[in-house]
Every structure is written in structure tokens, then in C-alpha cells.
Amino acid sequence: MSAKVVPFKPEQPERAPSLDPMLAQTASAMNAVNTVILDRMQSEIPLIPSLAGHLIAGGGKRLRPMLTLAGADLIGYQGTRHHKLAAAVEFIHTATLLHDDVVDGSDLRRGKAAANIIFGNPATVLVGDFLFSRAFELMVEDGSLKVLKILSGASAIIAEGEVDQLTAQRQIETSEERYLSIIGAKTAALFAAASRIAAVVAERGDAEERALDDYGRNLGIAFQLVDDAIDYSSSAAEMGKTRGDDFREGKMTLPVILAYARGDEDERRFWKAAIGGHRTTPEDLAHAIRLIERHDAVAATRERARHFAERAVDALAIFPESKARMAMAEAARFAVSRGY
Structure with missing residues (x-):
């Protein structure tokens, strides 16, 4: 009896995490959000839609409003209130980017001139x-004082985080704890609010509410950690901004905090001067x-990001298995694995 020959099949590499499932999950609702965005950024003053459109049409991931849409899908919300609120979230985010570029003196944003x-600067x-202002109009139109409190509170926290980052600039002794506090405010607060309001409207x-807030907050921290790692590990073409901006601006991000802590005396002297x-x-x-x-500071930063991303995934455990839940979990893992 002859032996049966089983053809060799090479093992398929595991698919890298992707934002595609969440993009697909929210595509229809995002079209409605984009309609609101395009409508509400209009003005009789031509410079306003021209400048706003320069950034809004610049190819961003729309991740923050996507969190509102995905969260609504996760809990089975059937209404449309979240469309305007997701647009409000995007307006808040875009406004902070415009202000950030002025504060930082940035040359590039998403691969285009800032x-x-x-x-x-004045017009920006x-x-x-x-x-x-448009964001707050949309919140008021929604009519929920709770939504207004969550999003207005997040806006105040973002501003506090940006000021805290400014005061920590060029301060070599900035601790990891303070750094995490800064990014928790300037980045994670809006991720958390964008996610949480889905439960409120439903x-x-x-x-x-707490679960979606925890998901967004941990995802936001992971996202910013990776952004800060990318500034020292990716090319300008990949990032869409000038490489080393954080270095030149004297920002104490985690890769620098770790390299400084692990360095010898000569290295520390360099970091203090830089x-x-x-x-x-x-x-x-x-x-x-x-x-x-030399000190594996980028790898260590990504490892910390992975920890927060897994905390984001764990926060979804109270919801039943669904395509929306899987898409949101994969988005958290994508935030860590991305190179841009």
C-alpha cells in the first residue's frame, strides 16, 4: 500500500492588525458625518472654509469620530444623533491641530504644508x-446636557494638557508619570469622550459608559505613545511631518525620557544640551x-503602548461578541503596530 503524499503548504504569516474592519464597519455612517462636516465648515468669509478644508480634506484617519460611530454600532444604537456629535468631535480635534501647528511652528501636517x-498664524x-464654535453649536443642537458636559469637559482637559506640555518643554527632568499625565489629557481625553458619548445617546x-470611556482613554494613550515613538523611528514621508520635530522643539516624550534615564554621564550631558x-x-x-x-527606547515605548492597547481591548469584554467589537479590538492593536 503506497503512502499518500500530502502537499506542503507553507504557513501563512499572521495578518497585521488593520484599521480596515473599523473603516468598513462605520463607512455608511461616516458618509453622513462627512456631509455634516462639509456643511458646517462653510462660511460667508471665504478664508474660513478654505483654511478648514485644507486640513479636514488632508487625509486624516478620522479615528476620533469613528470611535463614536463604532461605539454606537457596538451597542446597537439605531438613531442618527451620533452623526452630528461625531462631526463635533472631528471639529474639536481639527481646531486643536490648527492651534498646535501655530504653537509648534510646524511646517508639515499629514504630508502637506501646515x-x-x-x-x-492669525488666520489659523x-x-x-x-x-x-461649530462643535459647540452641534452639541447644543443635540440637546443633551450630559453630552455637552462630556465634550466640553474634554475640550478643557485637552487645553490643560497642551499647556502642561508647554511648561514641560525643555525640562529634562520630566518624569514618565508626568508625561503620561500630559498625553492622557492632550490626546486620550478626546478619545475617551468620543467613545463614551455613544453610550449616552443610546x-x-x-x-x-465606563467601558467605552476606558476603551477610548487607553486607546488614546497607546496612540500617542506610538506617535512619539514614530518621531524617532520613521521617515518624514511615512509620518507626513518633518522627522525630529519633537527633538527640535525640546519635547520630553517617552523615548527621550527612557534614553536619558538609561544613559551614561556623557549621554545625559548631550540630552541636557539638546x-x-x-x-x-x-x-x-x-x-x-x-x-x-542603543537603549531600545522606541521598542520600550511601543511595549508600553501595547499594554494600554490591550487594556482598551479588555474594556470591551462586557459587550457581546460582534463584528463591531472585533473591529474596535483590531483598531486598538493597529494603533500599536502602525508605522505612520
Whole structure:
């Protein structure tokens, strides 16, 4: 009896996490949100839609409003209130980006010239204010004081986080604890609020609200950790912004905090001079990247991000298995694995 030959099948590599399932899950609702965004960014003053459109149409992931839509899908909400609120979330986010670019003096945003470079700082700040106002109009139209409290509270926390980051700039002794507090405010607060309001409009209980808030908050921290790692590990083309912006601006992000803590005396002297603004040439940036690589600071930052992403996934455990839940879990893992 002859032996049966079983053809060899090479093992398929595991698929990398992707945002595609969440994009597919929210595509229809996102079309409705985009309609609201395009309608509400209009003004009789031509500069306003021109400047706002420069950034809004710039190819962002729309991740924050997507969280509102995905959360609503997760809990089976059948209404449409979340469309306007997701647009409000995107307006808040866009306004903060416009203000950030002015504060940071950024040249690039999403691979294009930053709005402040094209339109100037005064116009960029004022259009950011316009978008904040539009966001609050949308919240008031929704009519829920609870939603208004959540999103207005998040807006205040974001501003506090940005100010805290500004005061920590060029402060070499900034601790990891303070850094996490800063990114928890400036980034994670809006992720948390965007997720939580889905449970509010669906009139779900405190447990669902807390779960979605925890999901968004942990996802936001993971997302910002990876953003800060990318600044020292990806090319400008991948990032859509100039490589080493954080270094030149003297921002104490986790890769620097870890490299400084793990470095010897000579390395610490370099970091003190660099973060203090005295060593910011391309050669200094290259040396900083070598030190960060020497101490595995990017890998350690991504590992911390992975921890927060898994906490985000764990927060979804109270909801039944569904395509929406799987898409949201994969989005959290994508936040860690991405290179841009």
C-alpha cells in the first residue's frame, strides 16, 4: 500500500492588525458625518472654509469620530444623533491641530504644508476658534446636557494638557508619570469622550459608559505613545511631518525620557544640551536617534503602548461578541503596530 503524499503548504504569516474592519464597519455612517462636516465648515468669509478644508480634506484617519460611530454600532444604537456629535468631535480635534501647528511652528501636517505656513498664524488660530464654535453649536443642537458636559469637559482637559506640555518643554527632568499625565489629557481625553458619548445617546447604563470611556482613554494613550515613538523611528514621508520635530522643539516624550534615564554621564550631558535647545542640528538629531536605538527606547515605548492597547481591548469584554467589537479590538492593536 503506497503512502499518500500530502502537499506542503507553507504557513501563512499572521495578518497585521488593520484599521480596515473599523473603516468598513462605520463607512455608511461616516458618509453622513462627512456631509455634516462639509456643511458646517462653510462660511460667508471665504478664508474660513478654505483654511478648514485644507486640513479636514488632508487625509486624516478620522479615528476620533469613528470611535463614536463604532461605539454606537457596538451597542446597537439605531438613531442618527451620533452623526452630528461625531462631526463635533472631528471639529474639536481639527481646531486643536490648527492651534498646535501655530504653537509648534510646524511646517508639515499629514504630508502637506501646515495651514499656518500657507495662511499665517492669525488666520489659523481664528479658524481653529471658528471650528470650536461649530462643535459647540452641534452639541447644543443635540440637546443633551450630559453630552455637552462630556465634550466640553474634554475640550478643557485637552487645553490643560497642551499647556502642561508647554511648561514641560525643555525640562529634562520630566518624569514618565508626568508625561503620561500630559498625553492622557492632550490626546486620550478626546478619545475617551468620543467613545463614551455613544453610550449616552443610546441611553445605556453607567457600566457601558465606563467601558467605552476606558476603551477610548487607553486607546488614546497607546496612540500617542506610538506617535512619539514614530518621531524617532520613521521617515518624514511615512509620518507626513518633518522627522525630529519633537527633538527640535525640546519635547520630553517617552523615548527621550527612557534614553536619558538609561544613559551614561556623557549621554545625559548631550540630552541636557539638546533638550535645552543648544544641540538641534541634523547631526545632533542623528546622534539622538542612535542613543535611543542603543537603549531600545522606541521598542520600550511601543511595549508600553501595547499594554494600554490591550487594556482598551479588555474594556470591551462586557459587550457581546460582534463584528463591531472585533473591529474596535483590531483598531486598538493597529494603533500599536502602525508605522505612520
